[in-house]
Amino acid sequence: MNLFRSEEHARRWSGYRAEAAAGLLPLAQLHAIFSADFFRQRLSGRYLSDFKTLRADLVATVARVTGNDPFWWRA
């Protein structure tokens, strides 16, 4: 997971794969994902106890922010 100076820089990078184009997100969308409680609650003292709930919330956040693009759920 890497940051690039722009979308064009990411697409030019040697590690870029066109079939994973949906994995390219602007900073605002990344910021939205990494503002989920999964990341905010790490010092809650109950992180492991709440982990399943926090992960479910993160899954919902990723789906919302990415428009539920199938790439993110490919297995």
Added chain:
Amino acid sequence: MDPALLDRAYDFILRRMVEGGEPPHFSDLARAFSIAPEDGKALLRELMDTGIPCWLYPDTDYIASFAPFNLQPTHYRIAVDGQRRGFGQCGFEALAVTWLYPGRTVAVDSVCLDCGEPIRLEMRDGKLLGSAPAGLHGYVDVPFGEWPKNRAYS
């Protein structure tokens, strides 16, 4: 294992890293919880098997990465109020460091892997204060559902 003990172990490790940037050894964990070293090792291993985005060095019991931090150098250098605080686990997790330092300014200094030119962003209490250049993007070629299968690559 007692879930409350896993909560405490996770909290102990992360707070150590937040405060000093260094992860504890399992013997530190054992001492802190008044248990035998072997039990400290078992506690650390069980914690790492819970699915949290953290891992040990291969074939050791040494913490290699504990999100959002990484113990080996990455190209995501973290500073808190201008003081170095180690490395972000990846470009994405670097954005989450801000939540560990309420009321303080967290800076991420990196380079673009395409051109080698600098990237910088600053955050405070989860808010983006600024980024340079404008138009930063992040990229990952591993789907979200596969991150746990190979966290180090992701």
